[in-house]
């Protein structure tokens with residue numbers, strides 16, 4: 001199938017990315033003959049999703065396969081989230097996370113109470129997040145929150161009794177982004193979901209950034225540690241001597257995956273099968289962008305067949321001249337977000353029974 005045929009296929013029934021790799025979700029379903037681990041999904045019922053450490057490989061694969069099912073089938077007529085109300089409370093800017101959650105909900109017939117900017121709430125008048133959590137108990141069935149403070153999760157949970165999905169908390173975590181990242185990887189190379197992935201298909205994963213202060217990078221690394229049978233090595237490229245941060249030190253020490261840290265991107269780039277890059281590091285109440293020497297572009301010494309991932313938004317670290325190449329997995333990564341978030345919402349809100357053929 002040529003790229004044009006792939007693209008016209010991808011546009012039905014669900015639109016896909018306009019540039020870069022087009023990923024076929026059916027290949028991910030085929031790897032287990034269409035069987036999806038329903039028990040792993042049912043275990044998410046009523047759960048808050050706060051930190052990727054609460055997942056295991058089995059759950060990540062099950063969510064990815066449900067996402068693939070939702071991407072290949074038009075389930076809107078089944079109205080899976082009919083009668084459910086979600087509150088998307090964003091106290092920090094977002095393009096993808098809020099809108100893909102809201103699209104996921106609306107496409108499944110759920111309803112949305114959207115707070116696109118915390119300054120339109122009582123926060124502007126000094127109201128506490130704990131009090132807002134108390135109000136949310138009667139307004140919705142689930143809360144999806146982004147906040148610049150790492151401790152905002154504990155604060156809202158003082159009173160909130162509904163499931164909470166962490167959509168990014170300061171330099172803490174961004175667990176649903178990590179699920180989206182692995183969904184893209186598993187669609188790109190479906191055999192990575194096998195515990196016994198053939199050695200020649202395992203990936204050397206490069207992560208450019210500082211997990212300790214970059215929540216998307218941290219969550220992606222945490223989830224990647226669960227795929228010991230798929231990841232042959234992880235190379236962290238960072239300008240910091242100790243880029244990992246306290247909460248990942250122990251999981252890294254316990255992981256069988258060899259992990260190397262370097263600040264020389266040129267030395268390692270041509271060895272990497274997957275290059276994950278992010279730009280924004282959170283430093284208390286401010287943030288800063290990645291150092292210019294880590295920029296990826298068409299002229300970079302990428303391995304043939306290597307893919308570049310980025311949670312976006314990008315700045316100068318990722319050149320647009322890579323967009324039209326097969327190195328571009330980042331647009332496909334973003335395009336999968338709606339389906340992963342649908343899979344998660346249907347599981348947490350206990351509506352798996354509304355998806356026929358599951």
Ligand code: CP
Nearest residue numbers: 094095096097311312
């Ligand atoms: N990937 C991501 O979190 O993007 P937004 O900041 O636009 O939500």
